Every structure is written in C-alpha cells, then in structure tokens.
Amino acid sequence: MDGTILHFDNLTLGYDRHPAVHHLDYAIRAGALVAVVGPNGAGKSTLLKGIVGSLAPLGGEIKFTGIEVSEIAYLPQQADIDRSFPISVFDMVAMGLWQKTGAFRRFGREGDRKVGEALDIVGLGGFEKRPIGTLSGGQMQRSLFARLLLQDARLILLDEPFTAIDSATVRDLKGLIRCWHGERRTVVAVLHNLDQVRTEFPETLLLAREQIAAGPTENVLSQANLDQARRLTEAFDEEAVVCVR
C-alpha cells in the first residue's frame, strides 16, 4: 500500500476563532477514495478549503507528503463562475491545462486535442464553441469535470459534486471518479447521498465538527455513528469559551 499523502495533525479550522473543524487527526493514503460525510455545518467544505490553503488553520496543521500544492485540483461547491462572461466552453475547459501552459506558453494543437478529448469523455463533444452562459446545470458540471481531467492532478477534491445533477450525469461523473481511482489518484469528495457513498467510496470520514468516525465505509456509516453526528449542535455559540484542548 502507498504511504500517507495527506495528514491532518490536530487540525482546527474555523471562522472568527470559532472552530468548524475541531482537533481533527486523520491520515489519507495516496490513491485512497475517501468520502467526507456529515450534517450541514459539520465542517466538510471547510476541511477542503483548508487543504487547498484558502483558509489558514486556527490550530494544528495539514502535512503533505510527496505532493505539491500545484498537484491538487479542487472543485468548490458553488464555483464562483461568472456565467454571463463571454467565453466559450472550449476556452473555459482549456484553462485546466494551466499547469502546462501557464500564463504565456503556447497552447498549440496538442492542447486543442486534449481539450477535445476531455469534452468527449464527459459527453460534451461538439459543445466547444457554445458560450458558457448557454449550458444547463448538469452540462456546466460536466464541463467543470472536463477541466478537472485536464488538470491531471494527483489529489482531487470535490465539494458536493452531485448536488442538483440528474441521475444520468451523476452516473457518468461517478464513472470518471472510478477512473481516477483506478489511475491511483487520490480523491476526497464531500457527499450527502449515503447510498452513493456506500456503493462508490471504500473509505469514509464522518465529521460533525469533531471527527465522529473514520475508516472503511461500512463501519463508519453505522446508525449509532450517524445518530451521534446528527446531535451536533449547529449553533454558532457567541459565548463559547476558549478551547484548552
């Protein structure tokens, strides 16, 4: 088995000193396919933001082993894409090649071919010239997955990738995730649909601000664990005292 790629060491992440992820200790192996599960407000998205570095830890740290920040691809829950921007699907997906092209390097035929391939894989062949404003929600998500494909990242973070997406699209995108897993890429996905987690994800991290359980999915998603997670107080306690752990 490969070694650890990502290690949360007593990690606390949060906003205004209030923790959203509290004293998390967990290691993710290279090549793992991990679901992050928990109620709303459990700190799932916060954890992904911490991994990509857009949120600095309040305590503890995230250790990366044998991976650069540039090898991480991240699909946020609400990508803040301006869909009225006059740009084509091709150009948007092509930005996935940033690590190869950067700000200046030539794009070339090779780039054209790769973008075309990625669009074919996600089932959007022939959509190259369409303005992104004309895509449906599912088509947008497919094109974002095409961009992820081109990023060719070793660690892929997905925040609720299947929310408000029809079943055919979910099926196709799940196929892609399986593919990435087969290529020994590490995938960490925040999900709400527990059936999807049970069928697709061998490993699960159940969060409710604190870590409730983690490990093989069938053990983690026990009724007792899920009940415990649900009892989490979602309230943001204005009077909370300073944590001494």
Next chain:
Amino acid sequence: MYEAIFAPFIEFSFMRRALVGCLALALGATPIGVFLTLRRMSLTGDAMAHAILPGAALGYLAAGLSLGAMTLGGVIAGVAVAILSGLVARTTVAREDSSLAAFYLISLAVGVVLVSMRGSNVDLLHILFGTVLALNDAAIFLIAGIATITLFGLAVIYRPLVMECYDPGFLRSVSHLSPVAHYGFLVLAVLNLVGGFHALGTLMAVGIMILPAAAARFWTRDITPLLVIGVLGAFLSGFVGLLLSYHASLPSGPAIILTAGAFYLFSLVFGPDGVVMTQLRPRRHLEA
C-alpha cells in the same frame, strides 16, 4: 463630402493632433473599459477617474498646468484610492463599491478645493473637461506611451486576467498570479484615466473607456471581437466627435463622448443582442 470629412484634418494640425490622441486613447483605454464592464466595475472606473483629480490638482498647485506634475499626481492619487478601497473592502464589513464611492467623493471635493485655491475657473474647466484640441507633443507622446504600455501589459496578463474575470477562485487555486492580474489591471486602468484626462478631462475620460465597451457587448458574445469592436467604436467616436465639434462649434471633449453615447444607444437598440433585434427574432422556436 471630402471638404466636410477630411479637409479639417488636412488643414489644421490641431485637428490632426486631436485625432492621433483619440486613436491612442481608443487603443489603450477601450480594452481596459471592456474588462471593466465585464468585471462589473464600470462605476469603479468612474470613481477612480474622480479620484485622480486631487492628485492632478496637487501637481497643478506645485507646478501650474505642467504635464509631468499633473500626471504624476494623478497616477499616485488614482492608485492610492484603488488600493485603499480594495483594502477597506477586504478588511472591514464595507463592500468595495461603498468604499470607492466614499473615497472618490472626498477626492473630488478635495480636488476642486485645491484647484480653486490658486487657479482660475478656466483652469478648473481645463482639468475637468480636458483640452483635446490643444494637445502638445508631450501630451501626445504621453497618451501614446500609455496606450503602448497598456497593450503590452494586457498582452502579458491577458490569460490570468480573463480567468480572474470569470472564475477567480479557480485562478487562485492553480496560480499565484491572481493579485498580479488584479492590481496590474487596476494600475493600467489608472494610467489610462490619467492619459484620458489630459485629452478629455477627469469627468469625460471614463466615457471613452466605458461607452464603446458597453456598446460592443450588444454586437458579440465573445471576448476577442468585443475588444476589436470596442476599439473601432472608440476611434470612430473620436473621429466623428471631432468633426462634430469642428462644424458645430461644440466643446470637443463632450462632443466625442456624445458620439460614443450615440454609438452606445444605437447598439442598445439595433445591435444583434439589442432591444429591437431580440424582439424581432422569429417567435417560432427551433427543433433542438
């Protein structure tokens, strides 16, 4: 025909100089305007133009109507307000638009007070509305130089800037160039406003940036033609505006902006994505 359209430029060198100034402004300022409109920052451009005034006024107080002093003062004041309002927006509860509005109102008042402390109303009008018909060599070189810097600068930051416009989160996740694109763009915008202010004045300089850019949006849905149509529209506005001011004895700066305004209104009504054409599209829908 020839008499009306070309003779003024052939006969009078001040008309030729004005035309060259307009061409340079169109090449530099309008692409900046296209990105301002795409980033929903049209009013930011307006605010920064006003923010330039106190800097230019300080330069004026120090050295009279000196090109160098007023340019330097304007650039410093413009960049300061752009950065300050960005900082306020990032560190307090205030949104960027409200902090910009606050800073530019203060700047405008300070600027007008400063100019009137020493100068005449003529000088104030000069600063507010520019003197496109009296561009000397230095002013033309300045405007053309700024246009050159702008085109090179935009070429360098083009890719990250486009990403910063439509998906800033993604740009930040793959590269560190996001602040370079953002602040580099703001600096270019201030430079162009300062260049525009010598020709058209602080109040009108934004017009040649925003109006052709906003008009172009009704003609195309892709960024490259958007830039081309914007620049052509801006240059045409300068050309027609100068003729208008020549034949009808109108103040030239406002005549140019009025022409750009007419181009905008025409595009709004008759452009393919304008009011009329969208109404005239056949009602019968397509099969797929």
